[in-house]
Structures are given as structure tokens and as C-alpha cells.
Amino acid sequence: MGIFRRSPGNPSPNAAIARFWEWWPEARERLDGDVPEDVAEQITEHVEAMHPDLEWEIGPGPSLTVSGGGVGELRGIAERWYRAATDDAWEYRPARAADPDMLDGKLQLEDHEFDLTYVKMGLRADARRARVDVTAYHPDFLFLPEETQLAFTYRVLDWALGEDDVARWIGDVAAVTGEPMDALPPSMLSAVVQQVAAPFSEPAWLTGEGRTPLGHAARVAVRFPLHRQDHPLCDLYVAVALPYAHANPDRLPVEPSSAALREFEKSIEAMGERAVLAAHESGDGRRMFHLYVDPESGAVAELDQLAAAWPEGRAKVSSQPDPAWEVLEPYQP
Structure with a gap:
């Protein structure tokens, strides 16, 4: 290879x-x-x-x-x-596939040959983040720089899970020169990840409350878990701001504005794989939708049309390239 x-x-x-x-x-x-x-x-x-x-x-x-x-x-x-x-x-x-058979072989990395049968991993499942933190050990790490240790570790992770599942479910990764307690062979990683991933077969919404910059009440909803690898073509960030006409004393939406906002959200969902709604936040008489879309799919033009037809005030649509989904980072748990 x-x-x-x-x-x-x-x-x-x-x-x-x-x-x-x-x-x-x-x-x-x-x-x-x-x-x-x-x-x-x-x-x-x-x-x-x-x-x-x-x-x-x-x-x-x-x-x-x-x-x-x-x-x-x-x-x-x-x-x-x-x-x-x-x-x-x-x-x-478009991504490395899992190849568990390689975990019983050898890997030549730079000038060093690793025997993979000596790899051990400490695994810590974090249900709140839907991630598995990994501490990797190999006796040869004692003689090698950290850069080589981590390069080796990620290659083993790719063979154990496949590149996309590493990105989806693996959290913090560290390489150590002492064997972790309760360490397992990397062949067990897939079973641990399946346990963490099982409750999230369908994305849910996490909700929270806070304050707007003006000091009023705010509500935030974030799709979780949301993985970049599940929407590979959606590398354009789009923000859609909709004013709403009907609000409570805290300036949060009430009927019939709430129903109109739900219908707008359904229109986004109907766009299928061309767009994914990542989060929305409401406050000060406005709801902001945060989306990622496929820039070559016509999704932005469709969102412009939907916003132009919004009946409760002047809507605004803005966009910027964000293939790494950096804008979404503050909304992640």
C-alpha cells in the first residue's frame, strides 16, 4: 500500500x-x-x-x-x-475505510517498524459529548517523538474504525509511554464506539436559555450530534435572520409567529441533503437559523426565495465559505 x-x-x-x-x-x-x-x-x-x-x-x-x-x-x-x-x-x-485485519500486522512509519500486536488503548466513553477519548500506548513510544507517536495512533484508529467514524466519535487522543490501566487492544474500539453511538441513531435537539446582548431572554436549540462527515458537500455556512411579529414580554416568539417559524424550518428540512440546519436561536424579536449548504446545489437561491416570502418583516440571508464548520464550534457541547 x-x-x-x-x-x-x-x-x-x-x-x-x-x-x-x-x-x-x-x-x-x-x-x-x-x-x-x-x-x-x-x-x-x-x-x-x-x-x-x-x-x-x-x-x-x-x-x-x-x-x-x-x-x-x-x-x-x-x-x-x-x-x-x-x-x-x-x-x-473519499475517506479511509476500516481494515481491522491490519491490526495484527506491522506498520512501517518513517524509519520505524511497529508491531501492532503490542498496541494498547485506554478508552473513556463520554456520553455527554458522544465521544470516546483515547490514550494509546506502544512500548516503542519510549524511543520516538510525539509527532510519530500520534501519527501512528491515528493510523491505528483509522484501521479500527475508518476515517469518518474516527472523526464522528473519537474525542481527545493522547499517546503515552506507560500502559494505561484497564487498557484494551484496538480491536475492541469498535464495540465501545457502538455503545456510545447507539443512543444517537437519530439526531436530537439540545435546548438552552440565556441572554441576548441587550439583556433580554434568549433560547438556543442545537442539533446533536451533528457530524461534518454526514454532510460532506455542505461547506457553505448560511445564516437566515427572520423577525417575528408576535412575542411575549421577554420578546420570545408566540403564536402565530411560532407556527410560521416551524413551517419555515420544515421548508429547510425539505431541502434534503442540500442543506442541514445546525442550530437556531431566538431573542429580541428575531430568530437566527444557522445552516450549512451545498453551494453547488441551488440551496442558497432557494433560501433567498423563502426569506423573501417571509410575511412578518424583512428577512436577511448571509453566507460565507466554512468547510471546516468553524462557525458552529461555539454551539457544540
């Missing part, structure tokens, strides 16, 4: 994706087992044109994976590459 990372450059993903799939059949015909050095360089160049931090690897199957390494900012580019595939001779993936 070959693993490569690109050098820095200027991304141009859409055109680069099209060029990749136009070129790829020619390269694929030359791949039979080993990857010739010149073909590896050409693959790197084509992947490099999509984004400088993407990774690629060729595995059994045969298969080709173009991966963002769990970085949310890159997930949408890898997904667009995957969906644009025009060739079905191989298996293609």
Missing part, C-alpha cells in the same frame, strides 16, 4: 477533479501490483491540484482512496472527487 501527502500549493478543486478523471484511466492501465515511481508522481500532481493537504493511497481490491485525513475542511473536496468518478474498474473512496 502506498501512502503519499502532497506539498503546499494553490487549490483549484473542481477543474482539478475533472482533469483527474479524464487522465486516470491511462494511469490505471499501468498499475498492476506495484506503483511505478513516475505514475506515483503523476497521481500526486493531480491530487495536489485539488488541495495541497489531501492524501492518497492505493490498496487491495484494487482501490484508490483520496482522503482529507479526517480534516473537516477537506472532506467536501474528497467527496466531490469521489462522486465525479467516471471509472468503475476499481473501488474508489
Whole structure:
């Protein structure tokens, strides 16, 4: 299996994706087992044109994976590459798949070979965050820098769960030089994650109360858990602000405004995978909807139309690229 990372450059993903799939059949015909050095360089160049931090690897199957390494900012580019595939001779993936069989083998990382049978992990499930915190141990960590320890740990996590599930369910990750108490082999990680994930088969809403900047009552609702990997094409943040005409003395919405706001929310939900409503907050006579949308799907134009038809005052729609979903971070538990 070959693993490569690109050098820095200027991304141009859409055109680069099209060029990749136009070129790829020619390269694929030359791949039979080993990857010739010149073909590896050409693959790197084509992947490099999509984004400088993407990774690629060729595995059994045969298969080709173009991966963002769990970085949310890159997930949408890898997904667009995957969906644009025009060739079905191989298996293609936009994220590393789980491969538990690799946990019994060896991994060559830089100048060091790890025997994976010695890996142990301390696992702490946090139901409040819907995350599993991991402390990884290998006896060879004693002789290696922290950067190498963590690189090794994340490779093991990818094999145990798959890259997307690592991003969904794994919280804090640390590498240690002493074996944790009650440590388990990484093959047990999947079972622990399933226990944490089981209550969240369907997203719920967390609600809270606070104060607006003007000191009035505020209500916030946040979809939880909400995973970037479940909405890979939604890398444009959109805020929709709707004034409401009917409020209580705390300036929170009451009927019939409450019903109108619920109908607006249903219109967003009807957009399907083109948009995901992440949170909304009400106060001072206004509800702000926080969404992420696929910028190539026409979702923004549809939201503009919905806002223009809002009957209770002048609505406002604003947007900005946010492939890493950074705007949402203050709303996460």
C-alpha cells in the first residue's frame, strides 16, 4: 500500500477533479501490483491540484482512496472527487475505510517498524459529548517523538474504525509511554464506539436559555450530534435572520409567529441533503437559523426565495465559505 501527502500549493478543486478523471484511466492501465515511481508522481500532481493537504493511497481490491485525513475542511473536496468518478474498474473512496485485519500486522512509519500486536488503548466513553477519548500506548513510544507517536495512533484508529467514524466519535487522543490501566487492544474500539453511538441513531435537539446582548431572554436549540462527515458537500455556512411579529414580554416568539417559524424550518428540512440546519436561536424579536449548504446545489437561491416570502418583516440571508464548520464550534457541547 502506498501512502503519499502532497506539498503546499494553490487549490483549484473542481477543474482539478475533472482533469483527474479524464487522465486516470491511462494511469490505471499501468498499475498492476506495484506503483511505478513516475505514475506515483503523476497521481500526486493531480491530487495536489485539488488541495495541497489531501492524501492518497492505493490498496487491495484494487482501490484508490483520496482522503482529507479526517480534516473537516477537506472532506467536501474528497467527496466531490469521489462522486465525479467516471471509472468503475476499481473501488474508489473519499475517506479511509476500516481494515481491522491490519491490526495484527506491522506498520512501517518513517524509519520505524511497529508491531501492532503490542498496541494498547485506554478508552473513556463520554456520553455527554458522544465521544470516546483515547490514550494509546506502544512500548516503542519510549524511543520516538510525539509527532510519530500520534501519527501512528491515528493510523491505528483509522484501521479500527475508518476515517469518518474516527472523526464522528473519537474525542481527545493522547499517546503515552506507560500502559494505561484497564487498557484494551484496538480491536475492541469498535464495540465501545457502538455503545456510545447507539443512543444517537437519530439526531436530537439540545435546548438552552440565556441572554441576548441587550439583556433580554434568549433560547438556543442545537442539533446533536451533528457530524461534518454526514454532510460532506455542505461547506457553505448560511445564516437566515427572520423577525417575528408576535412575542411575549421577554420578546420570545408566540403564536402565530411560532407556527410560521416551524413551517419555515420544515421548508429547510425539505431541502434534503442540500442543506442541514445546525442550530437556531431566538431573542429580541428575531430568530437566527444557522445552516450549512451545498453551494453547488441551488440551496442558497432557494433560501433567498423563502426569506423573501417571509410575511412578518424583512428577512436577511448571509453566507460565507466554512468547510471546516468553524462557525458552529461555539454551539457544540
